[in-house]
Amino acid sequence: MKSLVLGLAATVFFFASASAEDAAPKIIRDCPTCPEIVVVPAGKFMMGTPGGSDEMDTDTGESPQIAVTIEKAFGLAKTEVTTQQFAEFVAQSGYKVEPGCTLWKDRWLTDSKSDWRGAGMMRTPKPTAAAVCIGWTDARAYAAWLSKKTGKTYRLPSESEWEYAARAGTTAPRFYGMNSFEGVSVTLACDYANVYDVTAQAEYAFPYPYARCKDSFADLAPAASFKANAFGLHDMIGNAAEWVEDCYTGSYWGRPANQSAWVWQGGCEAKGVRGGSWISRPADARSANRESAPAAAKTTFIGFRVARDLAEGEVK
Numbered sequence: 166m167k168s169l170v171l172g173l174a175a176t177v178f179f180f181a182s183a184s185a186e187d188a189a190p191k192i193i194r195d196c197p198t199c200p201e202i203v204v205v206p207a208g209k210f211m212m213g214t215p216g217g218s219d220e221m222d223t224d225t226g227e228s229p230q231i232a233v234t235i236e237k238a239f240g241l242a243k244t245e246v247t248t249q250q251f252a253e254f255v256a257q258s259g260y261k262v263e264p265g266c267t268l269w270k271d272r273w274l275t276d277s278k279s280d281w282r283g284a285g286m287m288r289t290p291k292p293t294a295a296a297v298c299i300g301w302t303d304a305r306a307y308a309a310w311l312s313k314k315t316g317k318t319y320r321l322p323s324e325s326e327w328e329y330a331a332r333a334g335t336t337a338p339r340f341y342g343m344n345s346f347e348g349v350s351v352t353l354a355c356d357y358a359n360v361y362d363v364t365a366q367a368e369y370a371f372p373y374p375y376a377r378c379k380d381s382f383a384d385l386a387p388a389a390s391f392k393a394n395a396f397g398l399h400d401m402i403g404n405a406a407e408w409v410e411d412c413y414t415g416s417y418w419g420r421p422a423n424q425s426a427w428v429w430q431g432g433c434e435a436k437g438v439r440g441g442s443w444i445s446r447p448a449d450a451r452s453a454n455r456e457s458a459p460a461a462a463k464t465t466f467i468g469f470r471v472a473r474d475l476a477e478g479e480v481k
Contacts, residue, residue, distance in 0.1 A: 189397075190203045190204065190396055190397030191203070191204040191481075192204075192243065192397075193240060193473070193475075193479060195311075195315040195317055196314065196315060198249075198250060198253055199250075199311065199314075199315060200242040200243065200244070200246060200250060200311075200470070200471055201242065201243040201244070202240035202241065202242055202243070202471075202473050203240065203241055203242070203243050203396060203397045203398055204238060204239075204240055204475065204479065204480060205235075205238060205239055205240065205241050205326070205329070205330050205396055205398075206238050206480075207235050207236060207237055207238045208234075208235050208329070208334075209232065209233065209234050209235065210232075210233055210235070210328070210329050210332060210334075210336075211230050211231070211232055211233070211336065212230065212231050212232075212233045212325055212328055212329075212417065212420075212453075213227040213228055213229065213230040213231060213328075213417050213453055214227040214228055214230060214338075214453050215228065215229075215230045225415075225416070226415055226416060226455055227417075227453045227454070227455060228416060228417065229416065229417055229418065230417070231417050231420060231422055232422060233325045233329065233422050233423065233424070234422060234423050234424075235325070235326065235329050235423070235424045236423055236424060237424070237475070238475055238480045239322075239326060239424070239472055239473070239474065239475060240472060240473035240474070240475050240479075241322060241326070241330050241396075241398060241470065241471075241472050241473075242470040242471050242472070242473075243389070243393075243397065243398060243399060244295070244388035244389050244398075244399050244400055244470065245295035245296070245388060245400055245404060245405050245407060245468045245469065245470045246295070246296050246304075246307060246468065246469055246470060246471060247292065247293050247294060247295060247296055247388050248281065248282075248284075248290055248291070248292050248293075248294055248295070248296045249292035249293060250296070251281060251296035251299065251307060252282075252292070254306075254307050254310050254311070257310075257314075258306075258310050260303075260306055260310070262280060262281060262298075262299065262300075262303050262463075263300075263461075263463075264277060264278060264279070264280045265277045265278075265279065265280070265463060266279040266280055266281070266284065266285050266297075266298035266463045266464060266465060267462070267463065267464040267465070268284075268285030268286065268464070268465045269286075269369060269371075269444075269465070271370075279298065280298055280463075281296055281297065281298040281299050281463075284297050284298050284385070284465050285298070285465050286384045286385065286465050287368055287369075287383060287384060288384075290384075290385045291387055293387040293388055294385040294386065294387050294388065295385055295388060295400070295404055295405035295468040296405075296468050296469075297385065297405050297463075297464065297465050297466060297467060297468045298463045298464065298465060299463060299467070299468060299469065300460060300461050300462060300463050301321075301408045301436045301458075301460040301461075301462075302460055302461070303463075304321060304408045304468075304469035305320075305321060307469075307471070308320050308321060308471050311471065317473055317474070318473065318474040319471045319472070319473050320410065320471065320472050320473075320474070321408055321409055321410040321426075321469060321471065321472065322409055322410065322470070322471075322472035323409060323410050323411060323424055323425060323426035323427075323472075324409045324410070324411040324426065324427065324437045324439065324455070325420075325421075325423070325424050325425075326424045326472060327407070327409050327439045327440070328439065328452060328453065329424070330396055330398055330401065331394070331398075331401040331402065331439070331440065331452040332452045333394040333395040333396040333398070333401075334395055334396075335395075335452070338451040338452065338453065339353075339354075339357075339358075339402060339450065339451055339452060340357075340394045340395070340401070340402070340452055341353045341354075341356065341357040341358070341392070341394075341402075345376070345447060345450070346447060346448070347374050347446065347447040347448045348374065348377075348447075349377065350377050351377075352376055352377060352378050352447070354376040354378055354380075354403075354447060354450060355376065355378035355379060355380035356391065356392055357391050357392045357394075357402065357403075358391060358400070358402040358403030358404070358441070358450055359380060359382055359385075359386045359390065359391060359400065359403040359404040359442075359443050360376050360402070360403045360441060360442075360443065360445045360446070360447065360450045361373075361375045361376065361443065361444055361445055361446055361447075362375055362376040362377075362378050362379060362380050363375065363376070363377065363378060363379040364379050364380055364381055364382060364383050365382070365383050365384065365443060365444070367383065368383040368384075369383065369384070369444070371444060371446075373446045374446050374447065374448075375446065375447075376446075376447045376450075382443065383443075384443050384465070385404060385405065385443055385465075386400075386404055386443070388400065390404075391403070391404070400440075401440055401452070402440055402441055402450050402451070402452065403440070403441055403442060403443060403445060403450055404442060404443055404468075405440075405442050405443070405466060405467060405468030405469075406438050406439065406440050406441055406442040406445075406456065406466055406467045406468070407438065407439050407440045407467070407468060407469050407470055408436060408437070408438060408467065408468075408469040409426070409436070409437040409438070409439055410426035410428065410437075411426045411427045411428060411436070411437040412427055412428050412429060412432075412433035412435065412436065412437070413433070413435040413436055413437045413438075413455075413456075413457035414427070434459055434460060435457040435458070435459060435460075436457065436458060436459070436460050437455060437456075437457060438455070438456040438457060438458050438467055439454070439455055439456070440454075441454055442466035442467070443466060444466045
């Protein structure tokens with residue numbers, strides 16, 4: 166299992182009830198301050214990375230590659246939940262987030278006084294930045310509150326839903342193309358993904374390679390600062406890594422071949438985390454990349470976005 170630190174045009178493999186090339190995705194918003202929800206069509210895709218693949222930047226936890234059917238369209242937030250949106254939840258619900266956050270101060274350490282309001286970075290994140298220093302349980306509590314507030318069913322996405330949405334009809338390692346692997350001097354990463362790049366490297370001396378481009382954000386960026394994928398979703402790679410509903414396992418053996426979350430009775434300690442973040446080296450900024458973290462973990466690079474179940478009339 167990898168450590169907590171998360172570290173050609175794309176070939177299309179996409180059979181969906183709606184085209185991934187539709188110009189304008191359908192957006193649902195249940196209240197003025199609720200997350201904007203993008204309708205993600207049903208379809209099929211290959212999850213993970215082929216075993217024995219000669220692709221650059223792969224990991225054993227992404228195999229065996231499996232064919233997955235997304236049987237029902239679902240909603241997924243256009244961006245990660247922002248600090249402002251999470252603050253509204255805390256204020257209206259009275260929910261208490263336990264203080265303490267893992268942050269970088271020449272090394273990774275846990276500051277018992279830091280929390281999501283300050284996030285423990287070089288500068289306090291803007292209200293429109295992704296909310297971080299939030300645990301898996303806190304993210305689920307936000308979704309439950311939003312469900313009660315709107316009368317709709319909000320939740321964390323399953324891992325298969327997340328990867329399907331991140332790929333948006335592509336099979337290349339990154340939905341924005343092949344020329345962004347580690348070490349290349351020309352990369353699209355800074356157009357589509359907030360990762361560890363030249364800007365971040367100037368302020369954070371992480372001991373691994375950085376993307377050879379400059380996006381002007383040393384750490385968290387405001388939501389939707391980078392280009393969306395073909396489904397209209399922003400920051401699926403980079404910015405804040407994202408909790409998913411699933412328990413984490415070291416491979417895909419036995420995984421359901423549908424959009425169900427992989428959970429088991431009694432729960433699990435290690436939860437899935439997807440998407441990479443502002444601290445991610447280029448090798449980890451991929452649609453298939455997956456990580457794990459304890460449910461209680463709170464760090465400056467893990468946040469979340471919500472999924473929403475759709476009624477029949479909301480799909481089209």
